[in-house]
Amino acid sequence: xxxxxxxxxxxxxxxxxxxxxxxxxxxxxxxxxxxxxxxxxxxxxxxxxxxxxxxxxxxxxxxxxxxxxxxxxxxxxxxxxxxxxxxxxxxxxxxxxxxxxxxxxxxxxxxxxxxxxxxxxxxxxxxxxxxxxxxxxxxxxxxxxxxxxxxxxxxxxxxxxxxxxxxxxxxxxxxxxxxxxxxxxxxxxxxxxxxxxxxxxxxxxxxxxxxxxxxxxxxxxxxxxxxxxxxxxxxxxxxxxxxxxxxxxxxxxxxxxxxxxxxxxxxxxxxxxxxxxxxxxxxxxxxxxxxxxxxxxxxxxxxxxxxxxxxxxxxxxxxxxxxxxxxxxxxxxxxxxxxxxxxxxxxxxxxxxxxxxxxxxxxxxxxxxxxxxxxxxxxxxxxxxxxxxxxxxxxxxxxxxxxxxxxxxxxxxxxxxxxxxxxxxxxxxxxxxxxxxxxxxxxxxxxxxxxxxxxxxxxxxxxxxxxxxxxxxxxxxxxxxxxxxxxxxxxxxxxxxxxxxxxxxxxxxxxxxxxxxxxxxxxxxxxxxxxxxxxxxxxxxxxxxxxxxxxxxxxxxxxxxxxxxxxxxxxxxxxxxxxxxxxxxxxxxxxxxxxxxxxxxxxxxxxxxxxxxxxxxxxxxxxxxxxxxxxxxxxxxxxxxxxxxxxxxxxxxxxxxxxxxxxxxxxxxxxxxxxxxxxxxxxxxxxxxxxxxxxxxxxxxxxxxxxxxxxxxxxxxxxxxxxx
Numbered sequence: 001x002x003x004x005x006x007x008x009x010x011x012x013x014x015x016x017x018x019x020x021x022x023x024x025x026x027x028x029x030x031x032x033x034x035x036x037x038x039x040x041x042x043x044x045x046x047x048x049x050x051x052x053x054x055x056x057x058x059x060x061x062x063x064x065x066x067x068x069x070x071x072x073x074x075x076x077x078x079x080x081x082x083x084x085x086x087x088x089x090x091x092x093x094x095x096x097x098x099x100x101x102x103x104x105x106x107x108x109x110x111x112x113x114x115x116x117x118x119x120x121x122x123x124x125x126x127x128x129x130x131x132x133x134x135x136x137x138x139x140x141x142x143x144x145x146x147x148x149x150x151x152x153x154x155x156x157x158x159x160x161x162x163x164x165x166x167x168x169x170x171x172x173x174x175x176x177x178x179x180x181x182x183x184x185x186x187x188x189x190x191x192x193x194x195x196x197x198x199x200x201x202x203x204x205x206x207x208x209x210x211x212x213x214x215x216x217x218x219x220x221x222x223x224x225x226x227x228x229x230x231x232x233x234x235x236x237x238x239x240x241x242x243x244x245x246x247x248x249x250x251x252x253x254x255x256x257x258x259x260x261x262x263x264x265x266x267x268x269x270x271x272x273x274x275x276x277x278x279x280x281x282x283x284x285x286x287x288x289x290x291x292x293x294x295x296x297x298x299x300x301x302x303x304x305x306x307x308x309x310x311x312x313x314x315x316x317x318x319x320x321x322x323x324x325x326x327x328x329x330x331x332x333x334x335x336x337x338x339x340x341x342x343x344x345x346x347x348x349x350x351x352x353x354x355x356x357x358x359x360x361x362x363x364x365x366x367x368x369x370x371x372x373x374x375x376x377x378x379x380x381x382x383x384x385x386x387x388x389x390x391x392x393x394x395x396x397x398x399x400x401x402x403x404x405x406x407x408x409x410x411x412x413x414x415x416x417x418x419x420x421x422x423x424x425x426x427x428x429x430x431x432x433x434x435x436x437x438x439x440x441x442x443x444x445x446x447x448x449x450x451x452x453x454x455x456x457x458x459x460x461x462x463x464x465x466x467x468x469x470x471x472x473x474x475x476x477x478x479x480x481x482x483x484x485x486x487x488x489x490x491x492x493x494x495x496x497x498x499x500x501x502x503x504x505x506x507x508x509x510x511x512x513x514x515x516x517x518x519x520x521x522x523x524x525x526x527x528x529x530x531x532x533x534x535x536x537x538x539x540x541x542x543x544x545x546x547x548x549x550x551x552x553x554x555x556x557x558x559x560x561x562x563x564x565x566x567x568x569x570x571x572x573x574x575x576x577x578x579x580x581x582x583x584x585x586x587x588x589x590x591x592x593x594x595x596x597x598x599x600x601x602x603x604x605x606x607x608x609x610x611x612x613x614x615x616x617x618x619x620x621x622x623x624x625x626x627x628x629x630x631x632x633x634x635x636x637x638x639x640x641x642x643x644x645x646x647x648x649x650x651x652x653x654x655x656x657x658x659x660x661x662x663x664x665x666x667x668x669x670x671x672x673x674x675x676x677x678x679x680x681x682x683x684x685x686x687x688x689x690x691x692x693x694x695x696x697x698x699x700x701x702x703x704x705x706x707x708x709x710x711x712x713x714x715x716x717x718x719x720x721x722x723x724x
Contacts, residue, residue: 099143108283127304149197159185168368170439233279255383334366347394354438401486409477446505450621463487521589529582587661594654659693
């Protein structure tokens with residue numbers, strides 16, 4: 001039944017009767033439009049939507065259908081046959097115990113709690129995961145020493161994780177939900193006391209283990225052996241949770257002082273995992289066969305259902321105990337990598353390490369701890385160095401600008417120092433944001449790369465102005481030296497890296513259709529990587545020039561020469577990688593153009609779309625960048641016109657050109673000693689694509705119109721080309 005509201009006639013503007021009361025009948029005229037509505041709706045085809053100016057797609061997606069369990073979270077409680085018990089009601093009815101718990105019950109509760117914790121870390125709410133454990137609602141009423149200590153430690157663990165993730169700020173709604181729904185986190189118990197309580201339980205269990213341990217030449221009865229094994233299983237879990245919280249607390253110590261301790265604790269935790277995994281069966285198991293929610297003693301999946309906001313409830317599937325242990329094991333290995341971060345010396349190395357870390361799609365906790373290890377609460381690098389000093393050292397190693405060199409007359413010039421210090425104040429925020437971008441999940445990073453480009457472009461303009469002023473001052477003091485594009489070249493390098501990361505993320509997220517590959521590959525090949533290689537060569541040459549000039553001004557050239565070679569070697573590695581990347585994308589571009597000439601890749605005909613619209617959409621963020629300049633679609637068509645460079649270009653000639661590119665990329669990558677896994681994957685892809693292009697040059701599949709397959713199995717960005 002629906003109704004329409006009619007406006008009040010002018011004769012009675014107030015809508016009141018003679019007695020002054022509101023006359024509802026005069027204001028509303030209800031009419032049944034159900035039949036009319038159903039008749040109109042029947043004219044719509046499946047998948048069609050009716051758009052109204054006041055009720056569009058956004059309002060439709062935001063609407064809540066009351067009393068529908070799929071849309072109204074509170075309705076789920078009304079559809080079950082059993083009574084949902086709280087901690088107090090469960091205790092009163094005898095559904096849970098707070099004392100004299102058996103070891104299998106304790107093991108089951110701990111394993112299930114860990115599974116709930118992992119599910120929370122994967123983006124679900126605390127109300128539907130961790131706090132389905134009724135014992136956590138009021139741990140102080142628990143009499144069992146082990147369960148009480150464990151419950152308090154779980155609350156401290158949740159509180160610490162929530163604090164770390166919130167402080168790092170590299171999560172989105174789909175990654176993590178920090179809302180506590182008013183639950184208390186045992187704030188009156190210190191971290192030291194919580195771990196101390198677990199240590200006391202651990203000592204008690206250890207004494208039982210020693211008593212039940214068999215002596216040399218003595219045979220134990222089956223009951224004693226079983227008691228020893230099950231007690232050891234519980235002991236391993238108690239020790240694991242205590243060490244886990246202690247390890248996380250170690251990462252939060254100032255100036256990375258807790259890193260050595262964290263390394264030792266992680267090794268101990270990894271040693272305990274196999275024991276826990278082998279003894280999962282010793283804990284009590286759910287009575288029913290439902291896999292979504294564990295229903296062992298003390299767990300009620302719907303106890304907090306009415307606390308959820310009236311929005312679409314997320315369907316929560318609690319991880320199995322085996323899956324939870326696998327997640328924790330991966331987390332520990334990632335935390336081992338985090339402990340090596342303080343060994344990194346420059347911003348460039350840190351960015352490379354953080355991006356490599358991000359490629360494994362780490363969980364929100366490991367990403368957050370990594371961010372806070374580099375830039376803790378005081379925003380000093382590793383809690384010690386200011387970000388400005390750290391970036392200055394990085395620029396010295398990258399391009400050695402005279403203003404930052406003690407051997408230059410500009411170094412002690414007060415005016416030059418004022419210019420540089422003012423500029424570095426502007427540098428800190430966008431470059432801190434660059435680090436934080438690598439901490440977000442892979443899908444969100446693409447949007448953030450696009451947003452940072454505007455800040456980097458503005459920073460580059462300021463850098464060019466500072467460079468011009470410093471160059472003018474330097475030529476008066478030292479006519480043989482220059483300061484053109486030193487700071488600007490460094491910012492340009494990071495701008496290009498951000499632009500490349502933005503485009504490559506599109507391949508990883510599978511955003512591009514195959515008929516879009518040609519202009520994406522062209523932009524990477526002809527524009528971004530060309531600019532990147534030129535930028536690196538400019539920095540390399542400037543580094544050599546300035547250090548050579550500085551060495552000639554003082555003694556001890558041999559020592560400086562060694563340093564110079566070391567730095568140049570670092571830039572040569574980056575140049576080689578950039579050249580290999582350019583050749584790879586050059587090979588893909590020429591191969592795709594060859595496929596188009598061969599009729600193997602057809603352009604679809606869109607009724608409401610065109611290639612120019614798609615091109616503009618793909619590269620829209622680049623319009624905010626002044627250097628390198630954005631290439632409009634019309635200019636792209638002119639620059640990529642094959643007839644302009646190769647009037648007689650054929651599919652075979654393009655396959656040959658692609659073959660040369662892949663071979664050159666393979667040769668460049670094979671020049672590395674001890675190549676990384678990614679470089680090895682690129683070499684493998686380049687070899688396969690080289691062979692495929694070679695075969696196509698010989699006329700293989702010439703008459704076939706089947707499109708090629710771009711297989712991203714070996715590498716998320718560089719596909720293997722396959723002919724069907």
